Amino acid sequence: MWCYAKYKTFTKESEQIKLNILYEPVNVTLIQQEEPVIEGGSVSLECAANSNPQPHTYIWLRTQMGQINSTERKRLFSNITRDTSLSCIAYNDIGTRQSEWLDLDVQYAPVILPESSCFLTGKHLKCVCMAEASPSPSINWTIDGNDSLPSSFSFVATNKKNVVSGELSFAAQKPSNIFCTATNSLGSNTKWLSIERSSMYIWLSALMIPGIGLLLGIAMLICRKKSRNRPQTHFMCNTDMALREQSLPGIAEQEERYGNFQRFQDEDILSPCRPDRSCDDNRLSAVYDNEFVEDMRIKTRAQQQQNNKKAY
Numbered sequence: 001m002w003c004y005a006k007y008k009t010f011t012k013e014s015e016q017i018k019l020n021i022l023y024e025p026v027n028v029t030l031i032q033q034e035e036p037v038i039e040g041g042s043v044s045l046e047c048a049a050n051s052n053p054q055p056h057t058y059i060w061l062r063t064q065m066g067q068i069n070s071t072e073r074k075r076l077f078s079n080i081t082r083d084t085s086l087s088c089i090a091y092n093d094i095g096t097r098q099s100e101w102l103d104l105d106v107q108y109a110p111v112i113l114p115e116s117s118c119f120l121t122g123k124h125l126k127c128v129c130m131a132e133a134s135p136s137p138s139i140n141w142t143i144d145g146n147d148s149l150p151s152s153f154s155f156v157a158t159n160k161k162n163v164v165s166g167e168l169s170f171a172a173q174k175p176s177n178i179f180c181t182a183t184n185s186l187g188s189n190t191k192w193l194s195i196e197r198s199s200m201y202i203w204l205s206a207l208m209i210p211g212i213g214l215l216l217g218i219a220m221l222i223c224r225k226k227s228r229n230r231p232q233t234h235f236m237c238n239t240d241m242a243l244r245e246q247s248l249p250g251i252a253e254q255e256e257r258y259g260n261f262q263r264f265q266d267e268d269i270l271s272p273c274r275p276d277r278s279c280d281d282n283r284l285s286a287v288y289d290n291e292f293v294e295d296m297r298i299k300t301r302a303q304q305q306q307n308n309k310k311a312y
Helices: 199-229 232-247 249-270 279-311
Strands: 004-007 010-013 023-032 043-052 057-062 066-070 074-077 085-091 096-098 106-112 117-121 124-134 138-143 154-160 163-171 178-184 187-193 195-197
Touching: 023 085, 023 096, 043 085, 057 074, 106 178, 124 138, 124 178, 124 187, 138 163, 163 178
Parallel strands: 106 187, 117 195
Antiparallel strands: 004 010, 023 043, 043 074, 057 066, 057 085, 085 096, 106 124, 117 124, 124 163, 138 178, 154 163, 178 187
16 A cells, blocks of 8 residues: 655655455355275365464364364364365454365265065066265176176166166066175175065965955845845745645646647637537546546545645
8 A cells, every 4th residue: 555745846755565365264165185085094184274363273173073172274074984075264363264075076986785685576687786886886797606687677767866776577487596796996785585475475475355345245235135125925935836846746737738628629619619519529528627637636635635634
């Protein structure tokens, strides 16, 4: 900073001076010395801040480990895990300011997640293998000791935030020994996948047996209701006729013959004189018919009484 003075034609400049302006820390950031970081290893960080005067105290924050008070601008952190995040707070005599959280890029070997398994629906088998790793792993399958998949098998892989999911679908003729292996530059992990029946298949199987029982019960109730609504005389008539047909075959024939004679007699009443005979012949035939019918009635009644005595 400087100034000058002017008088008429004369000008004089002052010497420049530098102002010492005090302010709190600004633009506080973390600078990582090495990246990426291997899980279980260490990392060196620097807390950089623009302030006047310079910060005299630093507070380091680490997830799951609380805070660390320090006067050092640089610090070494060890035993780094995949979910480690760091931040720092810079203090001077004017004020304080905190940096943003730094999520470390931590690399680690694959770990196959517990939800990896196979689901059997009928004869269709679907296997899911989920592995977490950084860098992203590749998924390989081994079925009954064979690591080369036939063309009939379909395989799909998706990658979401350090989690790779592999899906394998095929028609299973019988339960198989299925293994999935996740591999990256830091290692590999293999898991045997258990075969579970689909929950929908189990649910349908559980409902099938009581459903069949319910249908049978409804059918029996309907049949019983219909049988109650039928006229009782119909069954008695049929039963009586059946017994008579089984025990008295002669009576059935006699009644049939009696019916025929009765029909002939009715015809004679409606037409007293037949065209092929004289009226006298017709009257004589009617007399004989009536006598025969009467004899048949007497024999039938006697036979029925005898059968009733045997029944009692």
